[in-house]
Amino acid sequence: MTPKEPIIFCFSSGKDSSIAIHTIRQQGKYDIATLLTTITKDYDRTSMHGIRTSILARQAESLGLPLEKVFITKKSTNADYERQMQIVLQKYFDCGIRKVAFGDIFLEDLKQYRQNQLARVQMEAIFPIWKIDTTKLANDFIDAGFKARVTCVDTDVLDQTFAGRSFDRQFLADLPESIDPCGENGEFHSFVYDGPIFKTPIGHEPGETVLRDNRFCFCDMIPA
Numbered sequence: 001m002t003p004k005e006p007i008i009f010c011f012s013s014g015k016d017s018s019i020a021i022h023t024i025r026q027q028g029k030y031d032i033a034t035l036l037t038t039i040t041k042d043y044d045r046t047s048m049h050g051i052r053t054s055i056l057a058r059q060a061e062s063l064g065l066p067l068e069k070v071f072i073t074k075k076s077t078n079a080d081y082e083r084q085m086q087i088v089l090q091k092y093f094d095c096g097i098r099k100v101a102f103g104d105i106f107l108e109d110l111k112q113y114r115q116n117q118l119a120r121v122q123m124e125a126i127f128p129i130w131k132i133d134t135t136k137l138a139n140d141f142i143d144a145g146f147k148a149r150v151t152c153v154d155t156d157v158l159d160q161t162f163a164g165r166s167f168d169r170q171f172l173a174d175l176p177e178s179i180d181p182c183g184e185n186g187e188f189h190s191f192v193y194d195g196p197i198f199k200t201p202i203g204h205e206p207g208e209t210v211l212r213d214n215r216f217c218f219c220d221m222i223p224a
Contacts, residue, residue, distance in 0.1 A: 004031035007099040007126070008068075008092055011035040013051045013059055014190040015148045015167060016103035016129065016182060019141050021063070022197050023128040024101060030126075033097060034066040036088065038081070042074040049151050049189040050218045055204060058223070062198040082117060089121045101126045105134060105184045138172055138181040146195030149206065153188045153217045162188060164206045164219035191221055 007030045011017045024030050037056060038047040045052055053069070060067035070084050089100070100118055104110055104127055114125045129137060141148075148167040153160055158179055165171050167190050172181055179187045194201040207220035 004029060005099065006031050006033040006097050007101050008032075008034055008036050008089075008097055009065075009101045010103075011037050011059075011067075012103065012189070013037070013046050013049050013056055013192065014103075014151075015141055015146065015192055016105060016137075016184075018103075018146060018148075018192040018195060018197060019137065019144070020101065020103035020128045022144065022146075022195070025197065027128070030099070030101070032065055032101075034068045034092070035060055035063070036068045036070065036100070038070045038072060038085075040074055041071045047072065049191060051151060051191050051221060052223070054223050055191070055202060055221055058202045059192070059198075062200050062202060064199060085117065086121055089118070089123060093121050093123060098122070099124045099126050101128060103129060105129055105137065105182060106131060107184060134180050134182040134184055138167075139169075142167075142169060144196055146192055147201075148190045148192040149204075149219070149221065150188050151191045151219055151221060154186055155211070155215055155217050157185075158187050160209070160211065160217035163209055163217045 009021060009032045024032065039053060040047045046056055057067060068088060070088050072081050072084060100123055102114055102125060118125050150162055150165050150167055153163040193204055203224040204221045205224045207222040209217060209219045211217050
């Protein structure tokens with residue numbers, strides 16, 4: 001049997017990452033060598049979804065995968081982020097890894113950005129769920145048995161009461177027509193705590209909800 005090619009997976013802790021991992025494992029072509037997640041060290045949380053690193057570590061453990069953290073500060077520029085990423089990616093390139101997977105779906109500019117950044121270290125980006133219809137993807141996620149909560153809402157486009165809710169069919173039914181079912185335009189972010197890729201559910205309780213920058217409403221997830 002030909003061994004699977006090892007890759008890195010950029011893991012956000014959310015639903016698109018999770019179903020992308022599920023897709024990779026079903027296809028059987030690649031072996032995920034490690035998860036790669038950006039952490040804002042001032043908050044000790046994932047940089048976009050606001051998940052505590054203690055919960056992120058539980059996700060990685062339940063996935064049975066190592067976790068590589070890229071640390072930035074709340075004042076980091078995009079150049080700072082790119083510099084830290086390149087340092088970590090170079091380490092894995094030196095170990096023989098040539099590909100990095102992402103859970104992006106349809107944002108062409110983001111895809112091009114990732115490809116350009118990886119080209120700097122002679123690596124290639126792969127997108128397991130690219131161009132899948134987001135209504136189908138959201139329903140496939142639920143049908144597969146995944147369970148998630150919404151951790152962050154952009155209140156410029158979506159009411160803050162959506163923060164902390166379960167990502168289920170009622171959630172999808174309640175979304176305004178202008179909102180992408182997977183939140184691919186940044187309307188909301190999520191945290192996945194159970195599903196076919198996890199050995200055990202990630203225990204948690206929804207905590208305090210706070211508004212940051214007068215725009216982003218975060219619902220804390222507390223380990224339980």
